[in-house]
Amino acid sequence: xxxxxxxxxxxSGILFAIGTFGFLARRNAISMLMSIELMLNAVNLAIIAxxxxxxxxxxxxxxxxxxxxxxxxxxxxxxxxxxxAIYRNRRTPLVDEYDAMRR
Amino acid sequence: xxxxxxxxxxxxxxxxxxxxTAVLLVDLALPGRRTxxxxxxxxxxxxxxxxxxxxxxxxxxxxxGAYTVDALTTFLQILFVAIIALTVMFGPDxxxxxxxPVAEFAIVLIFAMTGAMLLAASTDxxxxxxxxELMVLPGYLLAAFHKSDGYSTEGAIKYFxxxxxxxxIFLFGLAFVWGLTGSTRVxxxxxxxxxxxxxxxxxxxxxxxxxxxxTTGVAFKIAAVPFHYWTPDAYQGSPTPVTGYLxxxxxxxxxxxxxxxxVEAMGPLRADWLPVVIVLAAATMTLGNLVALTQNNVKxxxxxxxxxxxxxxxxxxxxxxxxxxxGLEGLLYYGAAYSFMNLGAFAVVxxxxxxxxxxxxxxxxxxxxxREPLLGALMVLFxxxxxxxxxxxxxxxxxxxILAAVEAGGALSVLAVIMVLNAAxxxxxxxxxxxxxxxxxxxxxxxxxxxGRLVWGGLAAAxxxxxxxxxxxxPLLDIxxxxxxxxx
Numbered sequence: 001x002x003x004x005x006x007x008x009x010x011x012s013g014i015l016f017a018i019g020t021f022g023f024l025a026r027r028n029a030i031s032m033l034m035s036i037e038l039m040l041n042a043v044n045l046a047i048i049a050x051x052x053x054x055x056x057x058x059x060x061x062x063x064x065x066x067x068x069x070x071x072x073x074x075x076x077x078x079x080x081x082x083x084x085a086i087y088r089n090r091r092t093p094l095v096d097e098y099d100a101m102r103r
Numbered sequence: 104x105x106x107x108x109x110x111x112x113x114x115x116x117x118x119x120x121x122x123x124t125a126v127l128l129v130d131l132a133l134p135g136r137r138t139x140x141x142x143x144x145x146x147x148x149x150x151x152x153x154x155x156x157x158x159x160x161x162x163x164x165x166x167x168g169a170y171t172v173d174a175l176t177t178f179l180q181i182l183f184v185a186i187i188a189l190t191v192m193f194g195p196d197x198x199x200x201x202x203x204p205v206a207e208f209a210i211v212l213i214f215a216m217t218g219a220m221l222l223a224a225s226t227d228x229x230x231x232x233x234x235x236e237l238m239v240l241p242g243y244l245l246a247a248f249h250k251s252d253g254y255s256t257e258g259a260i261k262y263f264x265x266x267x268x269x270x271x272i273f274l275f276g277l278a279f280v281w282g283l284t285g286s287t288r289v290x291x292x293x294x295x296x297x298x299x300x301x302x303x304x305x306x307x308x309x310x311x312x313x314x315x316x317x318t319t320g321v322a323f324k325i326a327a328v329p330f331h332y333w334t335p336d337a338y339q340g341s342p343t344p345v346t347g348y349l350x351x352x353x354x355x356x357x358x359x360x361x362x363x364x365x366v367e368a369m370g371p372l373r374a375d376w377l378p379v380v381i382v383l384a385a386a387t388m389t390l391g392n393l394v395a396l397t398q399n400n401v402k403x404x405x406x407x408x409x410x411x412x413x414x415x416x417x418x419x420x421x422x423x424x425x426x427x428x429x430g431l432e433g434l435l436y437y438g439a440a441y442s443f444m445n446l447g448a449f450a451v452v453x454x455x456x457x458x459x460x461x462x463x464x465x466x467x468x469x470x471x472x473x474r475e476p477l478l479g480a481l482m483v484l485f486x487x488x489x490x491x492x493x494x495x496x497x498x499x500x501x502x503x504x505i506l507a508a509v510e511a512g513g514a515l516s517v518l519a520v521i522m523v524l525n526a527a528x529x530x531x532x533x534x535x536x537x538x539x540x541x542x543x544x545x546x547x548x549x550x551x552x553x554x555g556r557l558v559w560g561g562l563a564a565a566x567x568x569x570x571x572x573x574x575x576x577x578p579l580l581d582i583x584x585x586x587x588x589x590x591x
Contacts, residue, residue, distance in 0.1 A: 009309070016275055019271070029260060029264070040271050042275065043278050046282065047278045064278075064281065067229060067233065074240060075240065075270070079243075082243060082256065082263050085256045085259070086256035098257045100253055100257055101254060
């Protein structure tokens, strides 16, 4: 347990960067969804870190983090439903093969 | 018993949720009765509109400043209800021949409207984000509404992946802005930022990064260049009535977010973000128009043209930042005019696709002027309005924005020149559709289609508004003027 806010924010930034890289580099729709979840978790880490290091932000921090988790869950639900629907049409989860409109 | 004032303020939102629930229950009780469902939806939307007007009479601040009802809120909420009502009217003729459910279409649309209405009234960054998500999540579902169709799901997955990616970016920025200013309230953030603008202390790197991330997230949502890649595929793939909604509803919603974020929260730093908006606006309208020139699919062409229109609206924002209140008024006027003319154009495309299997390629429009004279004439009107030819709504929308930019002077006059050049270039691809309609013969002669009464009703409303906003600007100018003063 480090007692420096900056350390946690840097960790959160690194997690966010990994998520961004994953989103841009992966071709599998499910992996891209996972990368987005990683980015949202990085956001939550930053929020919790702010909340626990800065006294007046403590109450707000928990509320915002819970809200972010709820939004992330809703997004994952919709996302997986869409991935299922396109998998039934195309039989592949690879996004670079979803190019019917660009041909 | 007295009703707490906080609940009075959110009454329109409650009415909107109840409206969606009512449609759901009617569909449950009377399965397969489309007329009952559509009637319920339209009546419920009228009730929501009345609730918005009744509550919007005076300025209200609720939930500790997180939720505000002002002239801007009322204007935007009424606009959203109108957009949803028109989309509900245009939907059935396209959906029914393809075996898609009409009730679910209306319900998901009304839920999306709930999010947009929350967005219009939020003065808290977290609530703004929540409204944004409530608006776009139903949008992803609508894009994938034709779930057995490869194009629809393909457009939806691109819309969804880039949409949630941008939401994550926005949220990361929000976390830092909240952590470093100590509040998510728009007014508190503005107060902290105004101390920097006054020269006391400097913007910390973390806070600057947070604001930049939020800006990037919003730029994705309005499809500003270079964050527009999802737009063409999402618009081309979606069922046509959905495309009409997506090109208008979420765009105006994201502009509501921009107004609260840039004008209210980041208003004190306007000199710093003005160059960014100028570059975004110039790049967005130029690229949108240039690519639209090469499209042969009308839906894809209108997708790129909607990118260009985003650029025109950003010019209004830039003019406000340069000190002209008229810029904001122009932006709001443009938002209303664009909504009706663009929805009208998409409604014509959707009506033509009533026969299942008809594509949205330019060839579909060949000979339309002779085959269906009225539909053809309406399409010409909407296209002329999108070009910006008087006396249509589109002309005055462009006129006010350009006027504000010219009056602001400096770099803004260059932007105004770019905008005029763009509008001239845009005329080429809009009028190409007119050429197809009146001067080309179709390869195979098709009989004229019979369109439903709802479609004609919706088209009549969109036509009336497109013409009226072009002839009588006074009433709407008063409304947008009041709305602009509420925040600027």
